[in-house]
Amino acid sequence: MADRGIDRRTLLRLLTGAALGAGGLSLAPQAFAEQLTRRAAQKTHLVVIDPGHGGIDPGAIGCTGVYEKEISLATAHEVARLLEATRRYRVRLTRTSDEFVALEDRVAFARAAEADLFLSVHADALPEPGVRGASVYTLSEKASDKEAAALAASENKADLVAGVDLSRHEPVVSEILFDLARRETNNLSIRLAQDLVQELGREVRMLNNSHRSAGFVVLKAPDIPSVLVELGCLSNREEDGLLQQASYRRTLATSLVRSVNDYFDSITRA
Numbered sequence: 001m002a003d004r005g006i007d008r009r010t011l012l013r014l015l016t017g018a019a020l021g022a023g024g025l026s027l028a029p030q031a032f033a034e035q036l037t038r039r040a041a042q043k044t045h046l047v048v049i050d051p052g053h054g055g056i057d058p059g060a061i062g063c064t065g066v067y068e069k070e071i072s073l074a075t076a077h078e079v080a081r082l083l084e085a086t087r088r089y090r091v092r093l094t095r096t097s098d099e100f101v102a103l104e105d106r107v108a109f110a111r112a113a114e115a116d117l118f119l120s121v122h123a124d125a126l127p128e129p130g131v132r133g134a135s136v137y138t139l140s141e142k143a144s145d146k147e148a149a150a151l152a153a154s155e156n157k158a159d160l161v162a163g164v165d166l167s168r169h170e171p172v173v174s175e176i177l178f179d180l181a182r183r184e185t186n187n188l189s190i191r192l193a194q195d196l197v198q199e200l201g202r203e204v205r206m207l208n209n210s211h212r213s214a215g216f217v218v219l220k221a222p223d224i225p226s227v228l229v230e231l232g233c234l235s236n237r238e239e240d241g242l243l244q245q246a247s248y249r250r251t252l253a254t255s256l257v258r259s260v261n262d263y264f265d266s267i268t269r270a
């Protein structure tokens, strides 16, 4: 890929099949991944925060009757406020009030906005009332394959509509490049998740195996590093009470913002 000062987003768009030009494979994968990472440091970052659930979907219901959708929205607003206060980021929320937003629409929103980072905010309810703690999820590779392939297929279809002729390119080349982009995105997601576990762990109780992976639909953008944070367990009386306190949510939000800062700092240093 020639060095023309394009940003990571544009590069990933190219990779995901929008306009695979000649010489797309001229860099070794490692050098290419490094180039992607460098690009990520080169513009004003847009962070999309996704407050889980909303509207007719309350999410988990706490032992005192509080809804997860209220906790997620209040925390998301706090994270947005603190991120904006750093003056390093532009911030957008997938919902700003108590409304239902489909999972696919949340991902589509982040992709349309060309987000650099997607942070989904939730709270758990577990069968054992004695268990409490926060946890952080990234997309499991296995779970991602089908969805990612479907998204890739629809991307390519959209490009055909836009008049870009992909028929000149071997499908296998598109697949390799798409997979490379997806893996790079996943590596960045894992980097953020590991930092989140550390930062949160300094301030609040964490679940065992606090970094987990699962096939969450909202984590399936192949070109946006994405992490889902479970702030704590609403099924635990103590944590249910804590999550309803603005001061506790501020503590959580502060840790999240510290991790986002670390994440972009580490990319800048890369």
Ligand SMILES: [Zn+2]
Pocket: 052, 053, 059, 060, 068, 122, 123
């Ligand atoms: Zn949830």
